[in-house]
Amino acid sequence: MTDETKTLWWNDDTNSIMLIDQTKLPVELSVIEVKTVERLAEAIRRLEVRGAPALGVAGAFGVALSAVSCTSDAEFAETVAADAQLLKSTRPTAVNLAWGIDKVLRAMENLPPEMAKFLALTAAKTIAADDEKCCMLLGHNGASLLPQIGTVLTHCNAGALACSTWGTALGVIRSAHKMGKKISVISCETRPLLQGARLTAWELAHDNIPVTSIIDSEAAYLMRQGKIDCVVVGADRITRDAVFNKIGTYMHAVCAKHHNIPFYVAAPASTFDLDAVETDIVVEQRSRDEVAAFWGKPNLPEGVPVINYAFDATPLDLVTAIITEKGVFYPPYDFSSLGRCNPCR
Numbered sequence: 001m002t003d004e005t006k007t008l009w010w011n012d013d014t015n016s017i018m019l020i021d022q023t024k025l026p027v028e029l030s031v032i033e034v035k036t037v038e039r040l041a042e043a044i045r046r047l048e049v050r051g052a053p054a055l056g057v058a059g060a061f062g063v064a065l066s067a068v069s070c071t072s073d074a075e076f077a078e079t080v081a082a083d084a085q086l087l088k089s090t091r092p093t094a095v096n097l098a099w100g101i102d103k104v105l106r107a108m109e110n111l112p113p114e115m116a117k118f119l120a121l122t123a124a125k126t127i128a129a130d131d132e133k134c135c136m137l138l139g140h141n142g143a144s145l146l147p148q149i150g151t152v153l154t155h156c157n158a159g160a161l162a163c164s165t166w167g168t169a170l171g172v173i174r175s176a177h178k179m180g181k182k183i184s185v186i187s188c189e190t191r192p193l194l195q196g197a198r199l200t201a202w203e204l205a206h207d208n209i210p211v212t213s214i215i216d217s218e219a220a221y222l223m224r225q226g227k228i229d230c231v232v233v234g235a236d237r238i239t240r241d242a243v244f245n246k247i248g249t250y251m252h253a254v255c256a257k258h259h260n261i262p263f264y265v266a267a268p269a270s271t272f273d274l275d276a277v278e279t280d281i282v283v284e285q286r287s288r289d290e291v292a293a294f295w296g297k298p299n300l301p302e303g304v305p306v307i308n309y310a311f312d313a314t315p316l317d318l319v320t321a322i323i324t325e326k327g328v329f330y331p332p333y334d335f336s337s338l339g340r341c342n343p344c345r
């Protein structure tokens, strides 16, 4: 991945979506060309593209793809609406997906097909470009919270691969590194799909930011030993009372509180869902297969069930600060300055 490479982008020559196949990393850096909405839905379900802001961009490009590839004016509105619904149904928790889809749908609302196609694509490209700007700003806003010299724990991948580029939690770390701070990172491997080991460690090693991988259950002991100065994670959705992020985040927040370690969340305004509270949200549960086998070998007796939540919710009273592109929020949290940024319900 070069500094110019994006996680996903629109190919104007072929009217298709190009995306880095995140299931192949760190072994292979390869790009998939997505030509249909059905293939995009599959890519989202399989986590070939993943991470909240990247899903927002994927959803936006997906609606544009549906629009530009529709050949029937008579069935245009119906086709785009059905495709949007299909894409929304792929992953319920990361709010950016529905946000990106709805934003493009609104841009083309009630317009004749030719104009709607043009405006859908323009809106989707703007969402992708804005995501990059948000990450840079957010990174800058958060960098001052990190110590001059220190070790930051992160969970899952909230990096360039989870966004258009740069990242949210890793954006903060990248910005601090760029400012000259001597930051090293502890990256939790993030069972079961190892986004922390496969993606975060890969990204940081590529940028020459010191990174060490640990198994998830090691974090508390490292905190007890005084080896972690702060925690920075991303978010898939922030409601009025909780931060939803990759499963395991909540246990890091509880441990950080116990050890008096700052726990920061970095996310763009598009990840906020301020009409909702924790109990309103559907938390994605994934298949047994992801947990019941490791490297292709079964590690569970047949018939033993699995609970495989993809995300958990961390109550805001465990969060030291939330870093956004619009500034840093501290308790008692009042997000009114963000406006109603996520009108997707």
Ligand SMILES: CSC[C@@H](O)[C@@H](O)C(=O)COP(=O)(O)O
Pocket (backbone or CB within 6 Å): 047, 050, 051, 052, 053, 094, 155, 156, 157, 158, 159, 162, 163, 167, 168, 169, 195, 233, 234, 235, 236, 245, 246, 247, 310
């Ligand atoms: C900037 S991304 C923040 C979150 O989306 C990230 O931490 C996360 O939980 C991603 O989960 P994933 O299941 O890999 O899509």
